[in-house]
Amino acid sequence: MMTDFSKSFLEERITLYKQDLLNDIVPFWIKHAVDHEDGGFTFCLNRDGGIIDTDKGIWQTGRFTWLLATLCNEIEPKEEWLSLARHGANFLDRYGFDEDGKMFFIVDKKGNPVRKRRYAYSESFTAIANAALYKATKEEFYAERAMQLFHNYRKLIHEPGIFPPKFSMHRNMKGIGTLMIGIVTAQELRKNLNDTTYTQYIHSCIDEISQNFMKSEFEALMENVAADGSFIDHFDGRILNPGHALEAAWFILEEARVNHHNPSLIELGTTILDWMWRWGWDQEYGGIFYFRDVKGLPVTEYWHDMKFWWPQNEAIIATLLAYELTQDPKYANWYQLIHDWVFEHFPDRQYGEWFGYLHRDGRLSTPLKGNIWKGPFHIPRMYLMAWQIMERIKEKF
Missing domain, CATH: 1.50.10.20 (Glycosyltransferase)
Incomplete structure (x- = not known):
């Protein structure tokens, strides 16, 4: 079990992320897309x-x-x-x-x-x-x-x-996706336009996630809830999307980081990470599941136990940011677990870039590199952010 990051370990990983990003991932898409x-x-x-x-x-x-x-x-x-x-x-x-x-x-x-x-x-x-x-x-x-x-x-x-309306008033639901994307979009505009007025919107989205989508009785961050935030005991209401939840966790942790390591946001982000790691990590085969049912019931989506590329990317960022902000060795260990599984299964050593769709046990489902959903975003963002996080951690040595 990894308990901490050494300076040499950080330097090796920084080199890996930098070289893969600049010599493999980005050139693949520039050449072909x-x-x-x-x-x-x-x-x-x-x-x-x-x-x-x-x-x-x-x-x-x-x-x-x-x-x-x-x-x-x-x-x-x-x-x-x-x-x-x-x-x-x-x-x-x-x-x-x-x-x-x-x-x-x-x-x-x-x-x-x-x-x-x-x-x-x-x-x-x-x-x-x-x-x-x-x-x-x-x-x-x-x-x-x-x-x-x-x-x-x-x-x-x-x-x-x-x-x-997507749903009738008899079962009016709302999803977490628009809130998550609202957070990260406003964060990007705040940073690149140098405009702090976006902070209020970011925090309003975080508050709604905390108040309506976090369910302590399940220790889970829900994908969908009723319009008033209550739990819906049907397929759509019980479903968990660990990838989305881990992505939301690191959006919140990043907000904590840029706000002077805000302790309440760190607690919120790490609570979501802790809960959803337990739901998402496949104890038998490794990697992050796509869907789970919050009551442990069967999930109807046929890809529920597959390993898609992007939830793994979000897990790497989330665990690294959590470690940076807390120095809790648990997150160093989780990071190493997900990194090792991902880099054993997803990169295509022959043609470059990553496969996107694996079966639960890591076998390849389809060899395609891109479609309407998979493209040059989650993977290169993960490489860039992991590189930057590890540079910041290394600066503390």
């Missing part, structure tokens, strides 16, 4: 990077644009990264919006609309992309676009009647 003919990026890729579908996800375009601009801001102002970030933002600006101002979910290769969804995540990810580009360029257009998109996001998710 950039559409120089019609603009934007093509994310639906086979194991070797070959294109298997030319449709383009707007969420993913915003995410990759954010990543490229963030690399410019936090690693080096590399012209290739900045040029490609502009390339992504231009595609979003030209093809991402319907006539009513709502953003699309999927467009085809040339930017023609394919699908819209009731969600507003295209707005949130395009907002953080523009905010990061503003910091990289200081061009006011990007700041104005980021602020407007975040305003649209808040309006779309908070004002009733804009979308047809």
